[in-house]
Amino acid sequence: MNIVRRSFLKFAGGIGALAAAGAAGLLHTAAALAAWNKAGFESKALADTLKNLGVSNPTESRDITITAPDIAENGAVVPVAVTSRIPDTEQISIVAEKNPFPLAATFDIGNGSEGYVSTRIKMGQTSDVWAVVKAGGKFFTAKKEVKITVGGCG
Amino acid sequence: MRMNRGFAAACLACCATWGTVAAQDKAGDGLAIGRQMLAEDNPGELWIEQGKALFHGLHGPRKASLERCDFGMGPGKLEGAAAQLPRYFADTDKVQDLESRLLTCMVQIQGFQHEDIVKRAVSPAGSNGSDVEALALYITSRSNGMKMNPPLSHVKERETYKAGEYLFFRRSGQTDFGCVQCHGEANKRIRLQDLLHMTDKKGAQEVASTWPAYRGGHYVIRTMQWRLYDCFWQMRLPELKYGSDTSIALISYLHHQGSGVMIKVPGFKR
Amino acid sequence: MRKSWMKGMLLFAPALIAVGCASYPDEATTRGLAEKMVSTDFTAPTPALLNRLVQDRSQQICSKIADAKLTQEEAAEVVKLARASIRYPSGGLVGDWKIGDKLAHNGAGSRIQRGQLEKRKENGGLCQNCHALAPGEINVGNIGPSLTGYGTQRGNSEPVAKLTYERIYNGWAYAPCSNMPRLGATGHLTPEQITHLVAYLIDPQSPINQKK
Amino acid sequence: MSEPMRIRATLQGDTADVRVLMLHPMETGQRRDGKGQIVPLHFIQSVLITHNGRTVLDAQWSQAVSRNPFLGVRIKGAKVGDKISVTWTDNKGDKRTDEATVAAAS
Numbered sequence: 162m163n164i165v166r167r168s169f170l171k172f173a174g175g176i177g178a179l180a181a182a183g184a185a186g187l188l189h190t191a192a193a194l195a196a197w198n199k200a201g202f203e204s205k206a207l208a209d210t211l212k213n214l215g216v217s218n219p220t221e222s223r224d225i226t227i228t229a230p231d232i233a234e235n236g237a238v239v240p241v242a243v244t245s246r247i248p249d250t251e252q253i254s255i256v257a258e259k260n261p262f263p264l265a266a267t268f269d270i271g272n273g274s275e276g277y278v279s280t281r282i283k284m285g286q287t288s289d290v291w292a293v294v295k296a297g298g299k300f301f302t303a304k305k306e307v308k309i310t311v312g313g314c315g
Numbered sequence: 316m317r318m319n320r321g322f323a324a325a326c327l328a329c330c331a332t333w334g335t336v337a338a339q340d341k342a343g344d345g346l347a348i349g350r351q352m353l354a355e356d357n358p359g360e361l362w363i364e365q366g367k368a369l370f371h372g373l374h375g376p377r378k379a380s381l382e383r384c385d386f387g388m389g390p391g392k393l394e395g396a397a398a399q400l401p402r403y404f405a406d407t408d409k410v411q412d413l414e415s416r417l418l419t420c421m422v423q424i425q426g427f428q429h430e431d432i433v434k435r436a437v438s439p440a441g442s443n444g445s446d447v448e449a450l451a452l453y454i455t456s457r458s459n460g461m462k463m464n465p466p467l468s469h470v471k472e473r474e475t476y477k478a479g480e481y482l483f484f485r486r487s488g489q490t491d492f493g494c495v496q497c498h499g500e501a502n503k504r505i506r507l508q509d510l511l512h513m514t515d516k517k518g519a520q521e522v523a524s525t526w527p528a529y530r531g532g533h534y535v536i537r538t539m540q541w542r543l544y545d546c547f548w549q550m551r552l553p554e555l556k557y558g559s560d561t562s563i564a565l566i567s568y569l570h571h572q573g574s575g576v577m578i579k580v581p582g583f584k585r
Numbered sequence: 586m587r588k589s590w591m592k593g594m595l596l597f598a599p600a601l602i603a604v605g606c607a608s609y610p611d612e613a614t615t616r617g618l619a620e621k622m623v624s625t626d627f628t629a630p631t632p633a634l635l636n637r638l639v640q641d642r643s644q645q646i647c648s649k650i651a652d653a654k655l656t657q658e659e660a661a662e663v664v665k666l667a668r669a670s671i672r673y674p675s676g677g678l679v680g681d682w683k684i685g686d687k688l689a690h691n692g693a694g695s696r697i698q699r700g701q702l703e704k705r706k707e708n709g710g711l712c713q714n715c716h717a718l719a720p721g722e723i724n725v726g727n728i729g730p731s732l733t734g735y736g737t738q739r740g741n742s743e744p745v746a747k748l749t750y751e752r753i754y755n756g757w758a759y760a761p762c763s764n765m766p767r768l769g770a771t772g773h774l775t776p777e778q779i780t781h782l783v784a785y786l787i788d789p790q791s792p793i794n795q796k797k
Numbered sequence: 798m799s800e801p802m803r804i805r806a807t808l809q810g811d812t813a814d815v816r817v818l819m820l821h822p823m824e825t826g827q828r829r830d831g832k833g834q835i836v837p838l839h840f841i842q843s844v845l846i847t848h849n850g851r852t853v854l855d856a857q858w859s860q861a862v863s864r865n866p867f868l869g870v871r872i873k874g875a876k877v878g879d880k881i882s883v884t885w886t887d888n889k890g891d892k893r894t895d896e897a898t899v900a901a902a903s
Contacts, residue, residue, distance in 0.1 A: 230349025
């Protein structure tokens, strides 16, 4: 379906233009929270993204489960849920490695919230989706590939 | 296609040389989790309240609500009305589906121009949606949990149903397609998109119970009228008029094929 | 005479109505109603485009409603019409598989939306919509049979090329009323485009004939 | 103007399953409208969820979160009738808060 393909292109293009907008100071308003991780959200490579999330020496963990489809019918709405069974999970980030800006969202968890978040993200192409979990001051990761296909017809 | 034994055998023979039909359904499994996750929390629900407000609010040149609109159960009575559409209406002397009936009311009660509504009925992808889309969803949602069961007591209802069946199988255009070419067998796909098997009860029931639906890639509510229009577009045929008799006939056929199913809208389509 | 006949009819009238209530219109009536709908319910930028809705003889035969069956005579007529429709290109039947590869994955062209005809340099081959193609491709349909390894299984001899060409141009010559569009006969593809699709299907170098 | 969110909060054991749907364009800043004009960047940057007034989730989003966003979380130690509040703030400074109470699982 062309509309879908077009929205992919627009999405990719939109992300491309974002760095410029950010650099020009258009991205934020005074109202935006100070906590908004500008450097993290504007990182283009996975390594920079991790660095700007404050990650050092992450450990791959089997206690993190990423629930997402193997194949997404529509890259505009890819459901991703992350469950962390690591004790004292305090933060979960969702990172789509091959997106122009990989970091999609960061969730700070506290006061009895479970190590679980579920949301939907846009993905421009087939990519590993990373879950980056901060627990007890340490970082843990897991990843899962999601294949993106351009929709068929109708 | 259906054919007699002799030809079926002959065809099988040539099909065998044409290529083996492998089990190609594996791709579907990787999609299932995603579909379930999306359907569980359907943004389409956000339009129900909007449709309700539009239904009861005063709109159009006559500043009237749609509370006098009769969808077959009496003026303003929406409970279960969509479950019995399309049906015959004496005032228009026509069989009408939900959307063509809505159109009639918006013109006759609210004073809108027919052409204006039709022009705006299908919203652009990525917009906030149209009034007709929100209204169709709200009205259908008032039949949620009820069984699809349109009447066949009036002669025009039977004619419309049979015309719809005829149209479902009618092939034309440069792709030689009728509806049945894509929707006549189980477990078929266009590219990765599953196609409902509409000549089978179960497949038709999914059609009859899930429209209007939230279309993930368009971010808006889509209706049955849109779904049919889009099929003709893809078949390279001319543009199906919104609320036309052809559309009503096809909806009549599909709703009868899928009768008995519990309505649950909005559906979620990729 | 006439009066007593009328009386008889009146006596039987309730029974007739009861039967009428439960019955569906006959085939001819249904066809008449539906064809009238088709003639009024569509729009197109030009009258010629509106003609796409008009069925040719083969399409009429192949539109079997519900459980109706194609007779041997009808099938034979479709085959005969199909055979007569096939035109061949001026050059060879095997074109360039690289062009064919692109065509097979192109699903665009000739659609009508908001009063506009979708204008492209050429129509797409539409193959990917319904057929599995090169090994490992996920985004492929399954309405038609898999074409993966088509040439590996059959070779690329002249008879294979000719059969392949004809089956794309008008497959109803071999499988009357099958779901496969008569892509050449209806004018959706040109003979030259079909030669590229033939190459894509049978050339040993084509991705469709590679192992993965 | 922003439309109300749909918040469902149901108790499962001692955990509230909270599911939130929001209407927001989540514009990437490059999409063109019907007239060919670029639709400016417009997306939710933060979402705050509180449980009886205590912050349980503080989310930061990019424009890569899908249009009409969904957010699901689970809150431990919840009871039927507890108050769940959700507030989003977008990059234009628009803000919206909606509330729901935790219901028993049906």
